[in-house]
Amino acid sequence: MFDLIIKNGKVVSPASTVACDVAIKDGKIAALGHFNASEAASVVDATGKYVMPGVIEAHMHCQAPFQGCLGANTFFEQSISGAFGGVTTFMDFANMSRGQSPYTQALARAEEMSESAIDYSVHGKFVESTPEAIADIEKMADAGMPTFKMFMTYKKEGVMSDDETMLKVFQKAKEVGGLPMVHCESNAIAESNIEKCRQAGDMSWVNFAKCKPVLCEAEAFARAVYFTEYIGNGLIVVHTTNGEALDTARRAQAKDLPLYVETGPHYLTLFDDLYQGENGHLAICSPPLRTPEEAEDLWQGLKDGTILLTGSDDCTFDIDEKSMFLEKNPDGTWKQDFTKVVNGLSGLEIRLPILLSEGVNKGRISINKLCALTSTNIAKVYGCYPQKGIIAPGSDADIVLVDLDKEVVLSKEVLHNNISYCLHEGMKVIGYPVMTIAKGKIIVENGQFKGEKGAGRFLKRKIDPQYLAHYSLD
């Protein structure tokens, strides 16, 4: 007797779309086949729907004490918003500042996340390479958190890892079978530009993007890749935005360097013209939004396998938080100063819809490729496969049902992220998640959240060495 049968759907994996039923028992996939409704306590009719492994979000910043803001959501609220977007597992970053233990911070963050309705995990964050910090890398790997974030910029903010730190973290990550995650922007280019803007007295939204142009990111990307090639480790580069960086990636991947590149839906659908608007600060994120031409390069990278990961880099700040350090002119307009804007965009809930609509339904990628990009590849790279990322006997029953024909006009009302604006306001997407199941329990159905606070469990991760030895997730 199964707990639940999902009947008549099309079950999706990165390599196949199979018309069959999915039987679930004790929170896990029990069997694929064709079953009678009578064999289960309850049945979901998935006729006409795609039955996909739940989306995994490995890149978000919730309750980050960033520039004094914590964001609009608690982790429980964040898990609700995610669930509406098909997300069944998420990972966040430990807080970090000099002198602290990355390991202790990661444990603290895991504790905070335990109120979530879905499974969760934590990445370490590194800003220095003291012997103590480096020693923590092994502890974190042992504790199931073998991923270590670094920023190549934000020197003034005290967040940057310098080249020496990167090399040391790369080396140790390699030794413990872990993966560094790098935010690539050249601090020298960014800071010298900001200084020039300051001297010129023009800190407008538009100048934000000019301060951190494609080459600012591309230089840092190339440097991180050279360090990886030198150390011989694997690497995750988060939120890649441009073709120049992808060309560097192609050359490295052709040498079999295990370089896993992520991009996000905002870089595919939002562009730097937003900075020309009065409320351009709402679109300020790092790296900045780029041009439609760069977005085409990103789609090419998604198609040809240069980019194997997507992530939202979700930072859900409401207008008041984005603007909290800003002043206004006498005429009510903003005194534009991009250095005073809290960085980051909300995106957790819309990653899947945007990729369904702009990717699958526009013929750029198949539903199978989408499955890899939102779930399977992420599970593999971050070390929770095959527990997560696949619909197969024995795996967790984390599932999202997708209606590829459902049309939704994105707006702040449609989303569940607790903020009063939506950068995609008015955008029609075709293809939407219609049911989310976490470990066998329906947590979103008919537009209702049915999950439970604290139902999520800490996900202990370990990366398969084959993904660290070659550039391949097959």
Added chain:
Amino acid sequence: MFDLIIKNGKVVSPASTVACDVAIKDGKIAALGHFNASEAASVVDATGKYVMPGVIEAHMHCQAPFQGCLGANTFFEQSISGAFGGVTTFMDFANMSRGQSPYTQALARAEEMSESAIDYSVHGKFVESTPEAIADIEKMADAGMPTFKMFMTYKKEGVMSDDETMLKVFQKAKEVGGLPMVHCESNAIAESNIEKCRQAGDMSWVNFAKCKPVLCEAEAFARAVYFTEYIGNGLIVVHTTNGEALDTARRAQAKDLPLYVETGPHYLTLFDDLYQGENGHLAICSPPLRTPEEAEDLWQGLKDGTILLTGSDDCTFDIDEKSMFLEKNPDGTWKQDFTKVVNGLSGLEIRLPILLSEGVNKGRISINKLCALTSTNIAKVYGCYPQKGIIAPGSDADIVLVDLDKEVVLSKEVLHNNISYCLHEGMKVIGYPVMTIAKGKIIVENGQFKGEKGAGRFLKRKIDPQYLAHYSLD
């Protein structure tokens, strides 16, 4: 009640390896999961084994009236040999000469193949582009044979399709949703070289390879690709042997041209030094064997996705057939004349073992990649997916059990191909098929053939348009 359960194996797909059982009923996969032995009429214990979709051989020449030889095997015998190599579906080529109907010839060939123990299909062959021949393309596609072979060389033998014919077949194949298959060698280079050898009076085995060097193949490859790009169709290039051609492929694939490249195990493991031996003629095939350096380029192509297909190009001629037009010198050695050697190598049975041993067990490709290269991708490109090429509910129960640790020394005694020599004689392979199941029936077990003559059925094929619209099988 199932007919058969394969218990405790590791079920392989291109994207996953899942520890679960496979339940079979009425010749088809009924379910994946964990089942009790009591649920089936019989049970196979696959503990420690990989459970893979049966190998598909889309490139072989059996009973081809080639230069007066028919080869050592009937189609039934061929299916036996294949079954020992994990092959559960095979496809051969229609005979063809000017003035004949390709469609009629294909039907005749299908009839001949009906004695096979495994499912089978037929590719058309084209040497001219008369209106009648072109009209046959649609008939063939309608009859489930949407693949059309052409040779860019063998002009003197009357087998070559000239550029005009290629363009016309490409155009029509595109219109009917089919795929041309091209043997790429520049006839002008090959024939002018052969003529030079003839004038120089040196027709030694060694000169055979020199007459058709890498550039001979690479020029034709580039030409076929340009024609494809111009017409806008998809293309299969068979038996690709070198990195120069792969570089051409990479550029075309990066433009999203649906260019599916095949290579064969002989080009990965046999090299042109064989032509230096007295019995070098046994190694004569076209294109000729190359160098180990080229083989490394092929492995790279397999790894990075430039090559998505493997095929044996099996031509099982025994020594007497290979040598039937040759004469001997007074001292008993061969009067070497490569133009009198019947071309082609036996390979049907060893494709899987060689790719297991040299590919998976040497760490060059994963077992999942192997699955794609020997089965899934072939099913997709040739239009019989998901009936074939995957272990999923609803698919044919064509399965091969692989023991990745089993060691076999290849030799003529070990193989079942009815010939008295083996070019891989003495080569130890690690990893071997240990059981073959065709449509739910065990046809090879414990080294015994248990299949049935005529059990094979004609496989009606239709290519998914998405594989013709983009270069992607995901």
Added chain:
Amino acid sequence: MFDLIIKNGKVVSPASTVACDVAIKDGKIAALGHFNASEAASVVDATGKYVMPGVIEAHMHCQAPFQGCLGANTFFEQSISGAFGGVTTFMDFANMSRGQSPYTQALARAEEMSESAIDYSVHGKFVESTPEAIADIEKMADAGMPTFKMFMTYKKEGVMSDDETMLKVFQKAKEVGGLPMVHCESNAIAESNIEKCRQAGDMSWVNFAKCKPVLCEAEAFARAVYFTEYIGNGLIVVHTTNGEALDTARRAQAKDLPLYVETGPHYLTLFDDLYQGENGHLAICSPPLRTPEEAEDLWQGLKDGTILLTGSDDCTFDIDEKSMFLEKNPDGTWKQDFTKVVNGLSGLEIRLPILLSEGVNKGRISINKLCALTSTNIAKVYGCYPQKGIIAPGSDADIVLVDLDKEVVLSKEVLHNNISYCLHEGMKVIGYPVMTIAKGKIIVENGQFKGEKGAGRFLKRKIDPQYLAHYSLD
């Protein structure tokens, strides 16, 4: 005592611009330095002018019995028009048809050219590779004509060299230290397209360009390059029009293949929109005019050294000749049938002005690069360097004075090519030749022709082996 001193000019070579005088004696450059007017019989004041080696035209078709037309000019008239464009040496092609001796034809053509006012030479033309034809290659090289033209298309017209002929001519050209010159268009693509147009009943000018698209040229280009790589010879590809071909060239040149690529001014300044006009047939040439985007690729090729040669491919047909096989509709418009248009554009006189204006004055290439592209490189590749192509002691005093500031509006009245239209009508060029000196004699001055019929001499050519051994003219 010198015959002539050119004072105060800027003497240009591919690597330098030197402010000095040029002293001439007995038709040759005697010295460079600073001389008193009293040291010479006459003096030209070149203050503010660039003193450049005379333009060499190695690609023109004058008095070609092409489709029944001979063109508007005798060779003497052609040499006058050329002289106004700074041309001091030109080369034409032997006529050729099957069964004739290429060598004899070349001699006959040389005889015809002897009425020219400037020095001249002849290229052989090959349409077949009979033993006799091949044997002529050596005779031609010995006679100072080591360049051999072939067409890869025009099969129906009986002008095409097939692949076998190309290989044989390439081989023999290599043996005698000569260079094949190839017109690259795929006959199969071109003819199959023309046939389709014929069946569709649409032979409009616009369709002409569609029949011979970029890929039609690029395929043939790649094939010619593969043949060259295979034979190991050098190659000249004439009138290259697109970036796809240039990418092929770059790869070959990076392997040090001596592949010398030519483009012409028409492909840089005239585009395929001309075919939309009622008189679009006047713009019909082969390969067809392309887009501005392709022209940018050509400029890139000129800048980065992929293209080292320019040539006009001059075919000076007047309107009546271009239209002689055409009929008119009742309303007086042309019954468009591109197959009935005599191919080719006039360009001899405007090559230098266009390259000065569009190249040098628009900052795309330096005056030194221009010198190489119009004179020095051509002299080197075609084997008349340093007799031609450089202003240095001992070289022929073939010189053109250029005023880089002179503005001229191109029109049929401004040119001297005897035809009643100008495709560049109304185009303003900045930079123009103002004096032409051939072997020490002023032949154009103040807009007057001062040369002499029959003053030209046959130029015996021999190619420096270093240019055949490497891709380098340095």
Added chain:
Amino acid sequence: MFDLIIKNGKVVSPASTVACDVAIKDGKIAALGHFNASEAASVVDATGKYVMPGVIEAHMHCQAPFQGCLGANTFFEQSISGAFGGVTTFMDFANMSRGQSPYTQALARAEEMSESAIDYSVHGKFVESTPEAIADIEKMADAGMPTFKMFMTYKKEGVMSDDETMLKVFQKAKEVGGLPMVHCESNAIAESNIEKCRQAGDMSWVNFAKCKPVLCEAEAFARAVYFTEYIGNGLIVVHTTNGEALDTARRAQAKDLPLYVETGPHYLTLFDDLYQGENGHLAICSPPLRTPEEAEDLWQGLKDGTILLTGSDDCTFDIDEKSMFLEKNPDGTWKQDFTKVVNGLSGLEIRLPILLSEGVNKGRISINKLCALTSTNIAKVYGCYPQKGIIAPGSDADIVLVDLDKEVVLSKEVLHNNISYCLHEGMKVIGYPVMTIAKGKIIVENGQFKGEKGAGRFLKRKIDPQYLAHYSLD
């Protein structure tokens, strides 16, 4: 009446080799042509010799107070050694440390160099970007020294320019029409490796090369190029040693970035096996010597125009200086500690011979290319063309006569560099300078130095903007 005529030589430029005489008056080239001996006060017979513009050395370190050593030569002695190697102009670097004025230091260095027998100039050196230091850039450009050296490593030694300083110097150099010169090695990689060696207690010569591998240089190279692309300036990268860096250069140059790459003769002829010897420390230079494979890549770069500059990076330390901080083991062998070795190799005198022998006489480059690489290109990039770098009327009569057949076995006795060893000891070179003329005076003839202390003059330089606007010296 001329002062000197060089008769019957072959006068070399980057684009031509002309058989003519060179007439000299008042230290300058007066005329090229054919002159009577009676027209000059004296005559040199150059029959059979190549008459080339004198070698320019823009990269040497003489009297550098480096690690406490000044080197074996005064500037006068250095100019003598150079003259024997055909050098007629040299440039050195200002000393520099924090808080000092780069401009003042450059003037001081010019004063020190004034004892030279040949013309000289100075590059600035920058280790910081204080407003004062940046302001000095304009002063230096105005004073004829528009080239500014920075090191990307040697942080501990206080010599490194960090990324911020590089960006500021690049920006200002651009504004004043100058060029930065960068020593590319990643400090993070180098220092972290050295630290590892120290911890492992193995500071052997061999480990020196391992600490600064190809990727150490390549990362810094890529970073410098990205900064250049970002700022939009031109750049000189000195002493490039490997193909990875050249590939980066090719991509940048293809975008028309004015990136001028230098390599040196030691990287073409000396390899890292030298570090295995007891006296391996004598071969320690930075970047380290590489492999023969990398040298082949450098030759390719020289051939295809990726590398347009050569320089010796001469640091003439005698054995005692190289070893002055080293200790010995009881058995008399060195206590190997590469951090205690004074870096740098002698090379000023052998650059021309090595390039003649390994380059021209081995068929890798033409004598014209050699001319560009040793003189013309350097004059252009460093801003002293056409005063230097060309044999043309009006240019300085700096000339070296080369006998391309002269064989010399290199040894410490043959050279004039005041040191007691020669890393090329025993190497036979074919092709050697046989006479050196500086500003019309013979300074080396028949193995004798005939120059005069203090005859050199400070060379005021200014870079032609065209070389800063495009990647092209034509």
